[in-house]
Amino acid sequence: MVTEKKLYDDVQFVKIENLKGRAKEVAVTQGLTNGLALMKISINSLPEYEITPVKGDPLKVLMNLAKEDNIDLDNALLKSFTP
């Protein structure tokens, strides 16, 4: 069976205590009340929020996002900014 990779319309770092509305409800149901988190949003009709608390270094979280997308960071950055 081929599972389709989930796509996100937006990915952002958030402070859980600053969330409102449905995103906050998602955090509350996960027992999250404060701290840094990564919020992935997928929009079909109603936005879906996926909130993952960030433990440790957020830079590693950023680099892991690249890994999830199979991006070779060294190679991509080298190509991006080489005149």
Next chain:
Amino acid sequence: MSLVLVFCHTLFNDAFRNYPGATSLKLKEQKSAQFIIRYLIETKDDNSKTIAITSEQVMESLESNFPRQGINLNFNESDTRFRPAQMILALRNLLIVVDGGIKNIGESITIISDIVSSRIGTTKLISNMSNKKRDIIEFYQKYSQSSKKIKDEDIPFEVMTTCELEDYLRQGNQLICETIDKRVRGEL
């Protein structure tokens, strides 16, 4: 007063690329570039008075070599959706991305710094290019309508390296910087 930081491409390059055989200066620049990204993550949701800007030209250059993610069902092209990779989305959300109005990456950053410095707070252009200041002076000289020789003090914004910016941020924002250091040490 707001602090406006305008980033050139070297910030992203230095923060995320491994330089084989890097000198101690390059490693220091890499650490400070990473610190600045962490600082943006830590402060972006806290009504911070720090505004971070880069140019659409820098982001486009970055995006063009990150594979775009998408669904391609082949039978219906109108259903094909392509999006930037997740890391690019997350990076974009840390910054205000402005069209510098010119294709040249370096010049687009100078133009944005000039415009921003005429309106709000203190503007600092952040770059680890060793000849950045000279490039900026040449840019002003090229487009200046007078024959007057452009000097450092004629540039309406400050030019800093990532190392200088890290020192500056650490002096004025000790609590935030302590939080960042704790996260790096895995204490948070």
